[in-house]
Amino acid sequence: xxxxxxxxxxHLSAFEVLHLQEMAGSVVLYLDSxxxxxxxxxxxxxxxxxxxxxxxxxxxxxxNDEMAQLQNVEDxxxxxxxxGLYMVIERFIKKIMRCFYFDLDEDSIxxxxxxxxxxxxxxQELGILCRFDITEVAEFSIISELxxxxxxxxxxxxxxxxxxxxPTWENELNKEIDANLIDLDKYxxxxxxxxxxxxxxxxxxxxxxx
Numbered sequence: 604x605x606x607x608x609x610x611x612x613x614h615l616s617a618f619e620v621l622h623l624q625e626m627a628g629s630v631v632l633y634l635d636s637x638x639x640x641x642x643x644x645x646x647x648x649x650x651x652x653x654x655x656x657x658x659x660x661x662x663x664x665x666x667n668d669e670m671a672q673l674q675n676v677e678d679x680x681x682x683x684x685x686x687g688l689y690m691v692i693e694r695f696i697k698k699i700m701r702c703f704y705f706d707l708d709e710d711s712i713x714x715x716x717x718x719x720x721x722x723x724x725x726x727q728e729l730g731i732l733c734r735f736d737i738t739e740v741a742e743f744s745i746i747s748e749l750x751x752x753x754x755x756x757x758x759x760x761x762x763x764x765x766x767x768x769x770p771t772w773e774n775e776l777n778k779e780i781d782a783n784l785i786d787l788d789k790y791x792x793x794x795x796x797x798x799x800x801x802x803x804x805x806x807x808x809x810x811x812x813x
Contacts, residue, residue, distance in 0.1 A: 609798070609799040609800075609802035609803045609806070610799065612695060612798050612799065613798050613799035614795070615695075616692075616695050616798045617794070617795040619691045619694075620688065620794050621791075623687045623688060623791075624684075624791050626684075627680060627681070630680045631677060631680070634673050634676060634677050634680075638670060638673055641669055641670055641673075642670075644666055645663065645666050645667070648662070648663065678782035681787065682780070682782060682785070684785075684787055685752055685753050685785060685787070685790070686753055686756060686757060688749060688753075688787070688790050688791060688794065689749055689753035692746060692749070692750075692794060693719075695798050696719065696725060696801075697716045699801065699802060699805065700715070700716065700719060700728065703732050704716075722750060733804075733805055735804055735808050737801075739804070740801050740804055741796045741797060742796045743797065744769075745789060745793040745797075746793060746794070746797045748766070748769045748771070748772075748790075749790045749793070751763075751765050751766045752766060752780070755780060756780060760779055761778065761779055761780065762775040762776055762777065762778055762779075762780060763776075763777075764776065771786070772784065
């Protein structure tokens with residue numbers, strides 16, 4: 604049994620990451636254009652254009668509320684991007700693990716793969732099949748940060764002690780996850796390197812053909 608070429612899988616994961624990042628960038632550009640439009644309305648506003656001071660103030664409050672809502676949308680978009688990036692890792696791990704189940708029928712393979720939604724299950728399965736230290740794979744720390752962040756975004760929304768162990772989040776314990784601290788570029792750059800490193804280690808762990 605031989606796993607797919609590490610460069611090939613790395614290229615495929617980079618392709619997915621690139622398009623996810625382009626989508627996220629498009630959202631930001633669109634939101635920026637909306638913000639510019641609202642800011643222009645605020646800057647050009649004149650109380651003489653309104654029937655009363657109250658009407659003017661109410662309209663300014665409305666526009667400022669819209670600005671705040673756009674920031675909320677950008678925060679949500681960034682957090683959804685984290686989930687999307689980690690889904691790339693999950694998909695490729697299942698693609699890799701499928702190679703180990705080549706002697707099983709499709710139903711058995713599907714059942715095996717469904718157990719890998721938990722990280723400890725992946726680590727346990729790799730330990731049984733390959734017996735190497737997964738923490739030695741390139742970019743493991745960044746991917747671990749991404750994994751924990753992904754789980755917290757989906758289930759809690761607040762920084763726990765595991766995420767706070769990473770430098771970016773060390774002063775954020777028990778605080779709501781701040782989207783401004785999410786570095787999508789860092790995670791995106793790490794994913795192809797991690798996939799390549801994982802496959803290389805898995806290939807090296809396999810017995811040489813006789």
